[in-house]
Amino acid sequence: MGIFVKYNRELAARYAMDWALTRNSQYKDYENWGGDCTNFVSQCIHAGGIPFDHQGNDILKQWYWYSDMNRSPSWTGAEPLYKYMTRNNSKDTQNFGIYAMEVDYNELQIGDIVQLVYENDLAYHNMIVTDVILDGEFLVDYLICQHTYDLLNHPLSMKQGEKRYLKILGYYE
Template identity: 35%
Template sequence: MIPQLRPYDREAAVLYAHQWAYGRNPLFYDYEYLGGDCTNFASQCLYAGSGIMNYTPTYGWYYISPNQKAPAWTGVPYLYNFLTRNQRSVGPAGEPCGIEELLPGDLIQLSFKGESFQHSPIVVSVGTPATPENVLIAAHSYDADYRPLSTYEYRAIRMLHIIGVFRP
């Protein structure tokens, strides 16, 4: 059966981000001291908006326990690769976009040194015009909510618009 693209619940993702931006959901391990918790938090937000995980070993996107999770659940580059995959498999899907295409519930990834991407905040608000000052994010590993994107010092940025959720 070919998975069908269904709507992503942006409101649920953003509500989750607000609820847990300054706390930790006890259902998920806190990776703060194991390289950072930002992508784990971003995945939780995406899960709140999608309601489905992809249990494909290695290349999926899932969390069962601290030691039973896909690399994409907590790894910045792996999450990007999962969201932008070419194959239709269950779970949220995204595509690279410009700042003017961002919506609440979308994902941003930042590179602080310009070599690799290390941070995955979730967009919670986009003002008009869509500028770094008017894009507000929520994140872990330096917990934040309603933080302007412009307050980060980064060398590279990539933005992902969540186009929907593939469901069986």
């Protein structure tokens, strides 16, 4: 049985705010190769304590980045990241690596992921939640950070397009 470790949402959000308007030179910038949004979000998730995952039985079930030539598709691709995050674990499994699930808008927390999706439900853009705006107990909005049209603490309500919401619970080691 795997040991469950909680995701450090605050560290992920802090990394996002530190690097939203610039690039971490330890990673390749994919801005000119289709966009850097998923690479950035993956960095944030990793900064939140989620370890690289080489355990899946094929590369589409893994998540890691060591160099441009040594990375998984889920590290830099929006739809592969969605599939990795939502299929790696469920309430009935304890596979090594991330445990995340699709949730409703009002269930997001700092460090969770918002995806923009096409009509056929394929993700094409990733953002990370960096703040939850409340009026008393009532949810007003979320602030997000992203690469590819770099944004720092931008209101999610101002982002157009169909959205999908991913909650990161933690990982199994």
